[in-house]
Amino acid sequence: EDKVVQSPLSLVVHEGDTVTLNCSYEVTNFRSLLWYKQEKKAPTFLFMLTSSGIEKKSGRLSSILDKKELFSILNITATQTGDSAVYLCAVLPGTASKLTFGTGTRLQVTL
Amino acid sequence: NAGVTQTPKFQVLKTGQSMTLQCAQDMNHEYMSWYRQDPGMGLRLIHYSVGAGITDQGEVPNGYNVSRSTTEDFPLRLLSAAPSQTSVYFCASSSSGANTQYFGPGTRLTVL
Secondary structure, eight states, rough: OOOEEOSEEEEEETOOOOOEEEEEEOSSSEEEEEEEEEHHHHHHHHEEOTTOOOOEEEETTEEOOOEETTTEEEEESOOOGGEEEEEEEEEEEESOOEEEEEOOEEEEEOO | OOOOEEEEEEEEEEEOOHHHHHHHSOOOOEEEEEEEEEETTTTEEEEEEEEEEEEEEEESOOEEEESEEEEEEEHEEESSSOGGEEEEEEEEEEEEETTTTTOOOEEEEEEO
């Protein structure tokens, strides 16, 4: 059974801090790992990672995958209050038919 | 281009009632899916479809039925609602299997 574990479960930081969110996984025949951001409603797609060591970057957010150690990190630099959300990690097996999500990390950015 | 739409936004049912949650997408995506989200449990896959006429079970399919008669629509039916089905339900779609899915706004369902 595929499994995704995210840590920490929640954290509170001050605006301007840098945060690192962790995602470890077990999956049959790995295909890709995805990060989503969920504010009040629907999750929105951030990154898809398929290869080890290649950083994906979008503004202040970046993510990298380690397929040997079976984990990924999501970094957010110079955090803003608008970054407050639940960040979800999910893995896709080789069949590409079912995503397995972690329980998410709840990030709160305070002034 | 509306993306993924879900109706209703909120619903309250009594135990034993049946209902259908509607989901539609206008992006011509072959893949569609239904998830439920409960506190502390993350998103769990209920059913999914890789194209019209094809559906399959996800992680938590019991108590739910789906059908996919068109590419655009993927309704989720609760046959006999139970309090354990109180949850937020998300529909999603993708053009490339379960990768990079676009999520609808969700339906908050309460079963009394």
